[in-house]
Amino acid sequence: METVIKQHKPATLWRELSVIWALIMRDIMHTIKSPGTIIFSLVMPIVMMGMIGGNLTQNMAGGLGFDFGKFMLIGMMVNMLFMTTGNGVAELVDDHESNFCEEMLVAPCSRYALVIGKILGSWLPALVSMLGAVVVGAIMGISLSISQFLIIIALSPLICLVAGAMAVVPIGLIKNRRAANMVTMLLVTPQMFLCGAIIPIGNSSGILWLISRILPMTYSLDLTRAAVFAGTPEFDSVVLFNPAISLAATVAIAIVCLVVGTFFYARSEKNR
Amino acid sequence: MSVIEVKNLVKQYRGAKSPSVDNISFSVEQGEFFAFLGPNGAGKTTTISILTTTLSKTSGAAKIAGLDTNKDARKVREHIGIISQNPSLDVNLTAEENIRFHAALYGLYGYRPSFKLMPKAYKKQVGELAEIVGVGDALFKPVKKLSGGMQRKFEIIRSLVHTPEVLFLDEPTQGLDTVSRRELWEYINSVREQFGTTVFLTTHYIDEAEHATNVCLINNGKIAFCGSPDEMKRTIAYDPTPKVCLPTLEDAYIEFLSKTKEAV
Numbered sequence: 001m002e003t004v005i006k007q008h009k010p011a012t013l014w015r016e017l018s019v020i021w022a023l024i025m026r027d028i029m030h031t032i033k034s035p036g037t038i039i040f041s042l043v044m045p046i047v048m049m050g051m052i053g054g055n056l057t058q059n060m061a062g063g064l065g066f067d068f069g070k071f072m073l074i075g076m077m078v079n080m081l082f083m084t085t086g087n088g089v090a091e092l093v094d095d096h097e098s099n100f101c102e103e104m105l106v107a108p109c110s111r112y113a114l115v116i117g118k119i120l121g122s123w124l125p126a127l128v129s130m131l132g133a134v135v136v137g138a139i140m141g142i143s144l145s146i147s148q149f150l151i152i153i154a155l156s157p158l159i160c161l162v163a164g165a166m167a168v169v170p171i172g173l174i175k176n177r178r179a180a181n182m183v184t185m186l187l188v189t190p191q192m193f194l195c196g197a198i199i200p201i202g203n204s205s206g207i208l209w210l211i212s213r214i215l216p217m218t219y220s221l222d223l224t225r226a227a228v229f230a231g232t233p234e235f236d237s238v239v240l241f242n243p244a245i246s247l248a249a250t251v252a253i254a255i256v257c258l259v260v261g262t263f264f265y266a267r268s269e270k271n272r
Numbered sequence: 273m274s275v276i277e278v279k280n281l282v283k284q285y286r287g288a289k290s291p292s293v294d295n296i297s298f299s300v301e302q303g304e305f306f307a308f309l310g311p312n313g314a315g316k317t318t319t320i321s322i323l324t325t326t327l328s329k330t331s332g333a334a335k336i337a338g339l340d341t342n343k344d345a346r347k348v349r350e351h352i353g354i355i356s357q358n359p360s361l362d363v364n365l366t367a368e369e370n371i372r373f374h375a376a377l378y379g380l381y382g383y384r385p386s387f388k389l390m391p392k393a394y395k396k397q398v399g400e401l402a403e404i405v406g407v408g409d410a411l412f413k414p415v416k417k418l419s420g421g422m423q424r425k426f427e428i429i430r431s432l433v434h435t436p437e438v439l440f441l442d443e444p445t446q447g448l449d450t451v452s453r454r455e456l457w458e459y460i461n462s463v464r465e466q467f468g469t470t471v472f473l474t475t476h477y478i479d480e481a482e483h484a485t486n487v488c489l490i491n492n493g494k495i496a497f498c499g500s501p502d503e504m505k506r507t508i509a510y511d512p513t514p515k516v517c518l519p520t521l522e523d524a525y526i527e528f529l530s531k532t533k534e535a536v
Contacts, residue, residue, distance in 0.1 A: 015379045022376035022383035030364050099360040103430075105326050107377035108349035268329045 016113040023117025031125050031152065041084060041125050047131030049076045056198055066234040069142035073133065074152070074228055075197035078221050080129035081156055082163040083188045088122025089167040090180040092265065101269065109168075111266040115258065119164025126160050127153070146229070151227045159220045162254040163188075166216050168261030173268050176237065192219040196201055196237065202240060216257075220250040275438055275470045276300035276323065281332035283318050291330065292318045294493035295450060300363070302437075303468040307481030307501075309525060310490035315475040317357055319490070320442050324354050336438060353436030355427050355444045357474075363416040366503070367407070367426040370415060371398055371433060375420070378434040387412070401429040404459050406452075420447040428456060432463060438470045439463075478522035486519070491532055 031037050053072050064071075079109050095101040104114050130152070137143065144152075170183045193199060194208065195217035204212055223246035226239045241249075277299045284291040286361050293315040300306040305412060321327035322334050325345040334341040336348045361370050366530055368387055372394075376383035381394045402408040405425045414427070424447055429441065441460075441520040445453045457480065463469050487504050497504055505517035505524040508531070515528055518524045 013385070018376055018379065018382045022373055025383050025385060026362065026365065026369075026373055031368060033364060099358045100355060100362050102326060102354075102356055103360050103374065104377065106324055106349055106352070106354055107374075108346055108379070109377055193300075259358075270326060 016110050018096050019107075019109045019113040020117040020120065023114065024121045024123070027091075027121025028124050031128075036240075038126055038128055041128040042132040043139055044083065044129055045076065045080055045136050049073070049078065049133045049136040050140070053136075053198060057140065057142075064237070066229035066237045069137070069140070069272045070144070070228075071200070071225070071238055073137040073142045073144065074225050075192075075221055076137070077130045077152055078159060078217065078224050079188070079192045079197040080216070081126045081159045082186075082191065082217055082220070084126035084129040085119065085122040085160040085163040086167040086184040086188050087181075089119055089126060089164045089171055090184050091122075092118055092168070092169040092171055093174060093177045096269075105266075105269055111262050112258065113166075115168055115262045115265060116161070119161055119168070120157065122164060123157055123160045127156060127171050128165075130156065148228045152224055155224055155227060158250060158254070159224070162216050162220055162257070165254045166259055168265060169257055172261050172263075172265030175268075188217075191215050194218075196240075197222055202237075216250070216253045219246045219253065222246040223250055227265070248258050273302050274299040275302040275304075275337055276306070276426075276472065277322070277333065277335040278319070279333040281319070281322065281334055282330045283315075283322060283327070284330045290493070292493050293322070293490075295332070296490065296493070296495045298488050298495060298498050300438075300470060300472060302470055303450045303464070304485040305464065305471045305473070305483065307473045307475070307484035308488045308490065309474070309478065309481060309487060310496075311529060314490045315493040316490060317442055320354070320440050320472070320474065324352055324440055325349055334392055338367075351437045351534075352440060353431040353438070354440040355424075355442065357446070359420070359427065360421055361415045361423055361427060361430075366412050366414050367418065367423075368398065368411045370426065371430050374430045375433055380434055397433065398429070401432060405429055406455055407463040407522060421449055421452050424448055425452065425456070428459075433466075436469065438472060439475045441471060441473055441475075444473070445475065445480065453480075478525045479520070482521045489528060491528075496528065496532070 028112070053076055057069050057072060092101070094106065134144065134149065167184055167187060171180050174180045174183060191197070194211050195201065195215050196212065197217065201212050222240050223243060226243035226246060229235045229238050279297045281293055281296050282291050283293040296319070308316050308319065309484060317371050318327065322329050323336060323343050325348050328342060337351045339348045362373070365373070372383060372387065372390065375381045375394060381391055384390050387395065399408070402411050402417060404430060406424045407422060410422055415423060424444070429443065446457060446475070448456065460471060464471060475481060482501060484501055486499065487501050497508065499507065501521045502517065505521060508524045508528045518527065
């Protein structure tokens, strides 16, 4: 028998990146092989954007001083990234139930690589959802320029990272798919309303102001809108913070949630 | 040289009234075929989970290749491979995609989107392993379309791709037909001979442990016996006159269980 002996490569950043890449590819394979996921990713924007957004566009567009349709479209695109990534991260529970997590946890790689890979693996279905929002927006007569669209695509991995990291914190502790779905919904849906995805929050005060400043989606939304509306007269009406602040807050929240979430995930598997 | 060292190991699950593993100690030498036997719920899988770093211990020491399974968990993982009790393949991928994913997780090869794009060494290794275990034709089939036995064979291939120094087999032949079981053992034995791999086995097919170097019996979380299969046959069967022995390890094991029940 001539079995090839392959020695382990040294533990390097490159190796961790390779693990992240493998996890991303695994989720891409899942998405490609599951037409249901793609259809669901496209149907969600129709419900969210077409029904809620359409109603708001017709009733709120006047007197705001900016293009509400575009404002809402960007909000929905970011919301779709959050929602789909959160659902993707909830698949960690599926891996636990199917014992596949054991295969990952016994591997000599960083737990961070496993979690980051899982989050970024949800990027493709999240992009599909986001594209769904763009298509529905186009049907409603709301459009983005190619450069604006590309800017959002460029920001999408960071947005998915913060959304996924936020979702890992509770999901790392949950071992039941139904509970994970509920938690994901509870995490994302309130943010859609409280962070300004579809309703402007420039005039929020009191507790609503405070909540909007705590929630991660606020900064992701503001960063995206700042990038899209940069150089336009509407910038000051639409954007809440200096883009550098939004970027710093987004990165900081992603890092904190990633550290805490990965700790919970690894700990809950090991400390039973 | 001991490649596995367990000393006064205790594991009590959260909320449990008594420990699942209660102050057990044993060691396994490099290249040894070690069988860890016991009835359901005895503490076998708990012990394996601690040794493979997926479960924390309550107290005591557990070392693989001199490395602590808690403090040096990542380094320990470099040395081990596992075939777990429950199927752990990703059923949404093909068998080969599962193996490719495993190879990437272990840093053997960078993940490429298709088998064709993978390095020649990977293709050769996977092809050889698949032929040896007799699953070459099913390599590119979705796991969900494979029989339980076939899936088990692919788990075996996957666990051997990184040629681990210590291979943990937690009831590896569960669900395999007789021919597949024999083929699997022929292969595992050849791997042991070729690479000096240490095999740590738990099984309910006691005949599989007949040729083990050493056997450990665990019951209710405590070690009841540790020694060679011949010693076990003598000691358990006609204790306290160790000159006569039972014909098979399975007989000795059944005798041990019946004595335990009587004692209870």
